């Protein structure tokens with residue numbers, strides 16, 4: 001029988017739609033604001049090694065490389081081969097294939113002493129146990145390391161809440177086939193809960209937390225220094 005686990009469905013979905021996803025991830029409305037907000041809040045120091053879990057086509061790479069500079073390193077980790085292929089092609093075309101690794105964000109394939117900053121963008125909602133993943137990422141960077149999250153969730157801001165039903169449709173359309181059935185609940189509700197859990201866990205683990213909302217409260221950014 002075919003393996004229809006959520007992880008397998010996600011890998012198939014993101015590999016098949018990698019080029020379409022890449023176009024949205026780099027040129028979609030509001031994405032520049034969202035990605036700048038993550039890089040600003042994470043603020044990895046020059047020379048740092050920064051790891052992005054669930055990197056997709058590495059649309060955050062230029063924003064984070066601008067922060068860490070030529071002495072620093074961006075490492076992207078994703079479990080979907082199709083998005084990594086697109087990310088590697090772009091890197092190679094720009095003269096630097098970069099460090100793009102196939103791996104599971106919930107089992108970081110990296111040495112703990114090698115990472116200064118970790119982040120995830122639009123991935124918390126895909127993790128069945130986001131609290132454990134965020135704790136693992138915090139352990140990876142260790143005390144003094146930087147940790148950041150960027151996610152989308154339904155807004156609580158009056159005036160913008162009218163757009164929540166449309167956002168719910170966007171989440172459903174952007175979920176691998178069978179997600180709603182596998183969850184037994186609305187994907188947007190599950191995404192809201194997972195995003196809230198991930199960001200709360202980061203706040204519990206970090207000091208000097210910078211927590212922002214952008215784009216009418218749909219974009220959630222949190223970052224801090226691991227205690």
Ligand SMILES: C[S@@+](CC[C@H](N)C(=O)[O-])C[C@H]1O[C@@H](n2cnc3c(N)ncnc32)[C@H](O)[C@@H]1O
Pocket residue numbers: 010011014025053054055056057058059060077078079080083103104105106120121122123126127
């Ligand atoms: C919505 S995309 C976000 C991609 C990228 N971070 C961005 O900002 O455009 C989610 C990505 O997370 C990856 N992903 C989801 N769960 C993962 C896991 N457990 N391990 C590694 N990658 C994962 C998917 O393959 C997909 O590429």
